[in-house]
Amino acid sequence: xxxxxxxxxxxxxxxxxxxxxxxxxxxxxxxxxxxxxxxxxxxxxxxxxxxxxxxxxxxxxxxxxxxxxxxxxxxxxxxxxxxxxxxxxxxxxxxxxxxxxxxxxxxxxxxxxxxxxxxxxxxxxxxxxxxxxxxxxxxxxxxxxxxxxxxxxxxxxxxxxxxxxxxxxxxxxxxxxxxxxxxxxxxxxxxxxxxxxxxxxxxxxxxxxxxxxxxxxxxxxxxxxxxxxxxxxxxxxxxxxxxxxxxxxxxxxxxxxxxxxxxxxxxxxxxxxxxxxxxxxxxxxxxxxxxxxxxxxxxxxxxxxxxxxxxxxxxxx
Numbered sequence: 030x031x032x033x034x035x036x037x038x039x040x041x042x043x044x045x046x047x048x049x050x051x052x053x054x055x056x057x058x059x060x061x062x063x064x065x066x067x068x069x070x071x072x073x074x075x076x077x078x079x080x081x082x083x084x085x086x087x088x089x090x091x092x093x094x095x096x097x098x099x100x101x102x103x104x105x106x107x108x109x110x111x112x113x114x115x116x117x118x119x120x121x122x123x124x125x126x127x128x129x130x131x132x133x134x135x136x137x138x139x140x141x142x143x144x145x146x147x148x149x150x151x152x153x154x155x156x157x158x159x160x161x162x163x164x165x166x167x168x169x170x171x172x173x174x175x176x177x178x179x180x181x182x183x184x185x186x187x188x189x190x191x192x193x194x195x196x197x198x199x200x201x202x203x204x205x206x207x208x209x210x211x212x213x214x215x216x217x218x219x220x221x222x223x224x225x226x227x228x229x230x231x232x233x234x235x236x237x238x239x240x241x242x243x244x245x246x247x248x249x250x251x252x253x254x255x256x257x258x259x260x261x262x263x264x265x266x267x268x269x270x271x272x273x274x275x276x277x278x279x280x281x282x283x284x285x286x287x288x289x290x291x292x293x294x295x296x297x298x299x300x301x302x303x304x305x306x307x308x309x310x311x312x313x314x315x316x317x318x319x320x321x322x323x324x325x326x327x328x329x330x331x332x333x334x335x336x337x338x339x340x341x342x343x344x345x346x
Contacts, residue, residue, distance in 0.1 A: 030240065031107035032066045033254045036269045038111040039070055045115075047071040048098050052078035052086040074098075085189065088197040092185045095168055095178035106164035106237065110251060112273040113234030115219070123213030124169045125177060125205065127161035128220035130198070131299055132229050135159050135214060143243075147199040151188050157206050163198045164237045165220035177210040223249075223278055224307075227293035227300055230277045238278060244302030247310030248280045279310060283336070286310060 031049070038047060049071045051059065056075045059067055067073060074097050076090045094104055103118050105111070118126070129135030137157040140148070148155055168174045184207075185200035205212055221233035224246065230236060238251045246252075250272040258265045272278070277294065281287050289306035300307055308317035314334050 030251070030255050032064075032069070033251065033258055033265070033269060034105065034107050034109050034111070035066065035069060035071055036266050037109070037273050038105065040266070040270050041111045041113060041273065042115055048102075049073050050076055050090045050094060050097060052076050052090045054078055054080055054086055055083070082195075085195045088185060088189070088195050091163075092182040092197055092200070093178065095170075095175050099170065101167070101169050104166045104168070105235070108238050108240040108251065109164065110236045110238065110269075110273055110278065111234065112236065113218075115234060118167050118215060118219055121167055121213050121215065123167075124171060124174050124211045126167040126213045126215045127163070128165060128215050128217055128222075130160050130162040130222075131225035132217050132220075132222050133226075133299070135161060144196065144199045147188060147192055147194060147196060148203065150192055151184075151199070151203075153184075153199065153203045154206055157202050159205060159212060159214075160202050161205065161212075162220055162222060162237070163201045164222070165215070165235060166201075167215065173208070173210050177204055177208040180204040180208050225299055226297070227277075227290075228295070228297060230294060236273075236278050245308055245311035245313040245316065247307055248312065249278045250275065250280060251278065253280060285336075 035047070035049065038045070047070070049066065049069075051073060053075050056073075076093060076097060078086050078089050081089070091104070094102065101119055103115060130139065130141070133139045137155060137160055140155070140157070140160050145155060148157075168178070181197075181201055181204035184203050185195075185197050188200050189195050217229055218233045219235055220237050221229035221235060222237045222239065223230050223233075224239050224244075236251075238249055239246070254265060254269055254272060257268060262268075277290060279286070279290050281290065286309070289309050293300060293304075293306045303316075303320060305317055305320055308314070308320070
C-alpha cells in the first residue's frame with residue numbers, strides 16, 4: 030500500500046524531496062524480503078521502535094515525524110493516491126495545516142463516536158474548536174511545531190496505554206488545542222476522504238481511501254493496485270498513473286456500479302455504513318438485503334450474489 034502511494038506521489042510531483050519513515054521492526058522485515066520500497070527514489074529514514082503490533086508501530090513513527098525531517102513537510106498516510114501538484118500547500122500561512130475530518134466543517138460537533146470516547150476516557154476536551162483529519166498534515170519547521178509534535182507523541186502514548194487503542198487522531202487534535210500552535214485549513218482537495226464524502230473525488234489532488242474504516246469498503250482502484258503489486262506485476266507503476274488520471278477511484282463492472290457511483294458523487298451527505306451504494310460497491314449483499322423488507326431479503330441476496338459472480342467471470346474472460 031505504501032509503495033503504491035509513494036509511486037503516485039513521485040509521478041505527480043516529480044523533483045520533490047520525498048522521505049519515507051519506517052519503524053525499525055518493519056525495516057528489518059522489508060530488508061529481509063528485499064521490498065522494492067527500499068530501492069525507490071525516496072530517502073528512507075528508520076525510527077528505532079520496540080516490537081509491537083503494526084498499527085502501534087505505524088503511529089509511533091507518525092507522531093514523531095517533525096523531529097526526523099528537516100524543513101517544511103507535508104505528511105501523507107499510506108492509503109492515499111496523489112493526483113495533482115502539491116506546491117500550493119507549502120505556501121500556507123500557518124505553522125500547521127490540515128483538512129476537516131470526513132471533509133466536514135471541522136468542528137468538535139463532528140467528532141466520530143469512537144474518537145469522542147477516546148477523548149473522554151483521557152479527560153481531554155470534547156468541545157474542540159477544530160477537528161482535523163490526520164491523514165494529510167502540513168508543518169513548518171520551527172520551535173512551535175517541534176513542541177506541538179512532541180506533545181502529540183506524548184498524548185498518543187498516554188492514550189494508547191490508557192485505552193489500549195492506537196488511534197492517533199484524538200491525540201492530534203488534543204495537541205493542536207493544547208499547544209496553541211497556529212493552524213489553518215487546507216482546501217478539501219488536498220485530502221479528499223472519498224469514503225466519507227464521495228463528492229470530494231472531483232478535482233482532488235489527493236484521494237484518501239480509508240483502509241482502517243470499520244464499515245464495508247467499496248471496491249476501489251487502490252485495492253487493485255495493491256493486489257497487482259503483491260502479485261509481482263511489472264507494470265504496476267504505469268497503472269498507478271492511469272488510475273490517478275481516472276475520474277473517480279472506484280472499480281466498475283456493471284451499470285448498477287456506475288449508477289451507485291453517480292448517486293454517491295452527487296450527494297453532499299456523509300456516506301454512512303448502511304447506505305445501499307456503499308454496500309453494493311463493497312459487494313456486501315447480505316447486509317444490503319437487510320435494508321429491504323424481510324419477504325424480499327433471501328431472494329434478492331441470491332440474485333445479487335449471482336449477478337456479482339457473473340460480473341467476476343466477465344472480468345476474467
